[in-house]
Amino acid sequence: MSTPVSDPSPSARGRSDAPGVLDADDIARALTRIAHEVVERNKGTAGLVVLGIPSRGVPLAKRLAARIAAVEGTEVPVGALDVTMYRDDLRLRPARALEHTDIPPGGVDGKVVVLVDDVLFSGRTIRAALTALDDVGRPAAIRLAVLVDRGHRELPIRPDHVGKNIPTSLRESVKVHLDEIDGHDAVLIDAAGDGVR
Amino acid sequence: MTWVVRGARLLGAEPTDLLLRDGRVQEIGTGLDAAGAQVVDADGLVALPGLVDLHTHLREPGREDAETVETGTRAAALGGFTAVHAMANTEPVADTAGVVEQVWRLGREAGHVDVRPVGAVTAGLRGERLAELGAMADSAAQVRVFSDDGRCVADAMLMRRALEYVKAFNGVIAQHAQDPRLTEDAQMNEGELAGRLGLRGWPSVAEEAIVARDVLLAAHVRSHVHVCHVSTQGSVEIIRVAKQRGFPVTAEVTPHHLLLTEDLAASYDPRFKVNPPLRTADDVAALREGLADGTIDAVATDHAPHPAEDKECEWDAAAFGMLGLETALSVVQATMVDTGLLDWAGVAERLSAAPARIGRCDTGDRAQGRPLAQGEPANLVLVDPSASGTVDARELASLSRNTPYDGRALPGRVVATFLRGRPTVLDGKLA
Amino acid sequence: MKRHLLTAADLDRDDATLVLDTAAEMARLTEGRSVKKLPTLRGRTVVNLFFEDSTRTRTSFELAAKRLSADVVNFSAKGSSVSKGESLKDTALTLEAMGADGVVVRHWASGAPHRLAYSGWIRSSVVNAGDGTHEHPTQALLDAYTLRRHLGSLDGRRVTVVGDVLHSRVARSNVLLLSTMGAEVTLVGPPTLLPVGVEGWPCQTSYELDPALAKADAVMMLRVQRERMSAAFFPSAREYSRRYGLDARRFALLPEDAVVLHPGPMNRGMEITADVADSDRSVIVEQVTNGVYVRMAVLYLLLGGAS
Numbered sequence: 001m002s003t004p005v006s007d008p009s010p011s012a013r014g015r016s017d018a019p020g021v022l023d024a025d026d027i028a029r030a031l032t033r034i035a036h037e038v039v040e041r042n043k044g045t046a047g048l049v050v051l052g053i054p055s056r057g058v059p060l061a062k063r064l065a066a067r068i069a070a071v072e073g074t075e076v077p078v079g080a081l082d083v084t085m086y087r088d089d090l091r092l093r094p095a096r097a098l099e100h101t102d103i104p105p106g107g108v109d110g111k112v113v114v115l116v117d118d119v120l121f122s123g124r125t126i127r128a129a130l131t132a133l134d135d136v137g138r139p140a141a142i143r144l145a146v147l148v149d150r151g152h153r154e155l156p157i158r159p160d161h162v163g164k165n166i167p168t169s170l171r172e173s174v175k176v177h178l179d180e181i182d183g184h185d186a187v188l189i190d191a192a193g194d195g196v197r
Numbered sequence: 198m199t200w201v202v203r204g205a206r207l208l209g210a211e212p213t214d215l216l217l218r219d220g221r222v223q224e225i226g227t228g229l230d231a232a233g234a235q236v237v238d239a240d241g242l243v244a245l246p247g248l249v250d251l252h253t254h255l256r257e258p259g260r261e262d263a264e265t266v267e268t269g270t271r272a273a274a275l276g277g278f279t280a281v282h283a284m285a286n287t288e289p290v291a292d293t294a295g296v297v298e299q300v301w302r303l304g305r306e307a308g309h310v311d312v313r314p315v316g317a318v319t320a321g322l323r324g325e326r327l328a329e330l331g332a333m334a335d336s337a338a339q340v341r342v343f344s345d346d347g348r349c350v351a352d353a354m355l356m357r358r359a360l361e362y363v364k365a366f367n368g369v370i371a372q373h374a375q376d377p378r379l380t381e382d383a384q385m386n387e388g389e390l391a392g393r394l395g396l397r398g399w400p401s402v403a404e405e406a407i408v409a410r411d412v413l414l415a416a417h418v419r420s421h422v423h424v425c426h427v428s429t430q431g432s433v434e435i436i437r438v439a440k441q442r443g444f445p446v447t448a449e450v451t452p453h454h455l456l457l458t459e460d461l462a463a464s465y466d467p468r469f470k471v472n473p474p475l476r477t478a479d480d481v482a483a484l485r486e487g488l489a490d491g492t493i494d495a496v497a498t499d500h501a502p503h504p505a506e507d508k509e510c511e512w513d514a515a516a517f518g519m520l521g522l523e524t525a526l527s528v529v530q531a532t533m534v535d536t537g538l539l540d541w542a543g544v545a546e547r548l549s550a551a552p553a554r555i556g557r558c559d560t561g562d563r564a565q566g567r568p569l570a571q572g573e574p575a576n577l578v579l580v581d582p583s584a585s586g587t588v589d590a591r592e593l594a595s596l597s598r599n600t601p602y603d604g605r606a607l608p609g610r611v612v613a614t615f616l617r618g619r620p621t622v623l624d625g626k627l628a
Numbered sequence: 629m630k631r632h633l634l635t636a637a638d639l640d641r642d643d644a645t646l647v648l649d650t651a652a653e654m655a656r657l658t659e660g661r662s663v664k665k666l667p668t669l670r671g672r673t674v675v676n677l678f679f680e681d682s683t684r685t686r687t688s689f690e691l692a693a694k695r696l697s698a699d700v701v702n703f704s705a706k707g708s709s710v711s712k713g714e715s716l717k718d719t720a721l722t723l724e725a726m727g728a729d730g731v732v733v734r735h736w737a738s739g740a741p742h743r744l745a746y747s748g749w750i751r752s753s754v755v756n757a758g759d760g761t762h763e764h765p766t767q768a769l770l771d772a773y774t775l776r777r778h779l780g781s782l783d784g785r786r787v788t789v790v791g792d793v794l795h796s797r798v799a800r801s802n803v804l805l806l807s808t809m810g811a812e813v814t815l816v817g818p819p820t821l822l823p824v825g826v827e828g829w830p831c832q833t834s835y836e837l838d839p840a841l842a843k844a845d846a847v848m849m850l851r852v853q854r855e856r857m858s859a860a861f862f863p864s865a866r867e868y869s870r871r872y873g874l875d876a877r878r879f880a881l882l883p884e885d886a887v888v889l890h891p892g893p894m895n896r897g898m899e900i901t902a903d904v905a906d907s908d909r910s911v912i913v914e915q916v917t918n919g920v921y922v923r924m925a926v927l928y929l930l931l932g933g934a935s
């Protein structure tokens with residue numbers, strides 16, 4: 001919430017000190033808040049299944065599930081949902097290696113699935129996730145929790161829970177680092193990024 | 198028609214002129230001229246006696262979809278040949294006076310080169326009993342070379358009889374050395390590559406064992422055996438020893454076996470499928486050495502045309518054979534002359550004089566392979582060794598396109614060919 | 629990965645690992661689901677071009693393609709060395725006209741898939757489903773996948789391959805792939821059934837089976853046809869199975885955890901006895917299941933992305 005002392009670029013609007021937009025503490029607080037929101041909306045943990053979208057959605061999902069468990073005192077099934085094969089841009093690049101899919105033993109039929117990803121951008125990844133979930137089963141409801149929403153939606157997809165809204169320009173790219181993968185926690189904006197979705 | 202060939206390098210020697218009249222070389226010297234003579238400017242060109250091919254497949258009668266006597270002899274003339282020996286594995290097989298006379302007549306009518314039909318050794322090439330060798334020898338075709346080429350005369354007793362029988366008319370048996378039992382359904386040279394590619398192997402020993410047997414048989418019955426398309430180092434060594442012992446044996450090698458190796462089979466492109474197969478670099482080196490030192494007497498093309506559908510398929514289903522007439526001299530230049538192994542005089546010996554001797558056509562009024570000298574028949578070829586070109590299969594005169602050199606640069610170009618003083622090729626094109 | 633899968637030599641260690649990892653994901657994604665379909669190859673046409681009968685391999689590829697939502701066309705071309713039938717070239721041109729994206733080809737002639745891939749007749753990706761005595765790369769992949777499931781990493785693992793290596797495309801592909809993945813392969817068979825030049829292959833060879841079993845992590849038995857007797861490769865079926873068959877006595881020589889593989893179809897009683905084939909250390913049936921996942925992975929990696 002703090003405004004930069006001097007940053008003339010319009011894209012710095014609404015961001016904390018560039019280049020590190022969120023630090024480890026910010027991320028931790030955001031996840032805790034989201035955990036509370038999820039439980040509040042669901043009125044408890046019944047029927048919840050948390051699925052992270054690889055790669056960084058998965059550790060976030062695990063952390064989220066852990067916080068929910070800490071808040072409510074019950075374990076929540078957590079897993080991963082790879083969407084590589086459901087992407088709508090498959091034919092634009094050589095075939096990609098698949099990530100790990102891990103649906104918890106109870107499945108998703110009749111459950112409230114909370115999809116977790118690190119950055120929400122065009123919305124195509126989430127749309128692919130919805131299609132992928134379709135082949136897994138029929139959830140009672142699907143919710144979306146993201147750490148960062150950077151805007152520029154190309155599809156009518158909206159998140160239910162957002163860690164931080166960070167308006168960006170298309171020339172920038174948002175980089176999320178997580179301890180489990182990158183050795184530390186941070187959200188950064190790369191001004192020279194290619195805007196890759 | 199009188200012709201003056203100006204400034205040609207006879208067998209690579211100093212430039213000189215040749216005057217051709219009434220089918221003969223009337224004079225050799227400098228500053229030659231004659232009234233009403235046509236002149237060929239041979240500046241920079243090497244003059245060789247007309248080439249003689251001991252081993253060609255003209256496919257007619259029976260496989261006119263692949264080649265005819267007309268198209269095959271055109272290809273021969275363009276390659277610098279003035280005589281070809283047409284192998285007998287036609288349909289019907291050339292195992293009677295009737296068929297050999299038909300081929301002989303077709304050759305005369307086409308008029309591009311002298312066609313000397315080869316007669317089959319066994320009836321129908323079946324390897325069971327002798328064909329009427331005497332009738333073929335006495336026919337208008339005057340056959341002297343007999344071969345079951347395509348197949349081996351594998352039965353030792355039959356080979357012995359054939360060698361003995363042809364002594365009566367100074368004939369020669371030309372053997373396609375391939376033990377059939379060791380090469381059943383063989384596809385390429387037997388070795389590590391064949392094992393990896395999953396193609397059945399054609400072991401060298403299948404050729405060498407027959408060569409060894411035949412040189413001993415020929416010596417025993419004192420008859421001339423000629424070994425077709427020698428392809429292995431071992432065969433060269435056996436022939437060298439046989440000659441040292443004075444055995445009556447001659448041998449030929451194809452141009453492709455002087456240049457190409459088995460690695461080309463890794464592409465599975467049947468353009469490189471041939472019998473005997475392409476072998477190793479060691480074999481190629483031994484063959485070149487054998488040709489240089491005279492162990493191998495002659496280069497013979499084994500020109501083997503095949504229609505596209507017999508080569509545009511999987512390797513196993515493809516026919517064996519490569520074209521050779523139009524590229525022979527270029528390949529010999531590349532492998533033997535440009536490498537310093539043979540000079541042009543040597544080329545004249547290996548591609549003209551020796552094959553004519555072996556084919557028994559070096560005497561008489563239609564003699565071939567004679568030296569370029571006064572009084573001799575005017576059979577000659579003018580070649581430009583400094584020219585080079587890329588082989589284009591579609592540009593060849595042959596009816597078929599199965600040349601292994603398509604797209605490959607080869608040196609030398611035949612500029613003119615004369616058959617008994619009449620040009621069959623001028624300026625690189627059919628006259 | 630390259631555009632075609634013609635030989636196991638087309639795959640380096642990273643490629644092979646990618647295929648196996650992808651196959652594992654495919655297995656995970658389709659097992660335990662009621663709808664076993666993935667949309668990845670929707671709109672792609674895969675043609676099964678089989679010049680040799682093989683219900684097993686063809687249905688495996690068919691299932692793999694269908695599970696990825698591809699359209700599958702089965703083309704049984706009856707071309708043999710005796711009756712040419714429709715030529716390879718004409719068949720290829722027909723497929724190209726039909727718009728095939730991928731062609732899975734099995735042919736009795738070694739090198740036929742190679743010709744299809746490089747002749748310029750078609751633009752599709754070509755997958756070799758077995759060509760003559762040359763190679764069968766997807767078989768080697770599913771064998772490696774099966775071995776990995778039971779043995780973990782293949783580095784330093786000892787695999788003994790027994791039988792008619794000379795005529796076996798499975799053997800060739802396996803030697804290449806297993807050595808790429810770091811395994812040590814030993815080929816065992818009578819001298820007449822080991823190819824000339826096998827000393828140059830990345831493996832050991834032996835004429836004796838028993839010593840090659842004591843330390844083996846896996847034994848792969850190759851099919852040996854009785855008809856080879858008539859070409860004098862061995863004197864009799866009895867002598868062959870006595871010297872090279874995997875029977876109960878030899879089975880007992882294997883380490884406790886060793887597994888037994890066979891590409892199928894088996895000649896029970898010839899290269900392998902029934903009790904060994906049906907034992908709990910035989911993974912022969914599992915190989916078939918794994919074949920579908922491996923082929924799904926291959927089709928996905930070749931056809932699932934940009935063409």
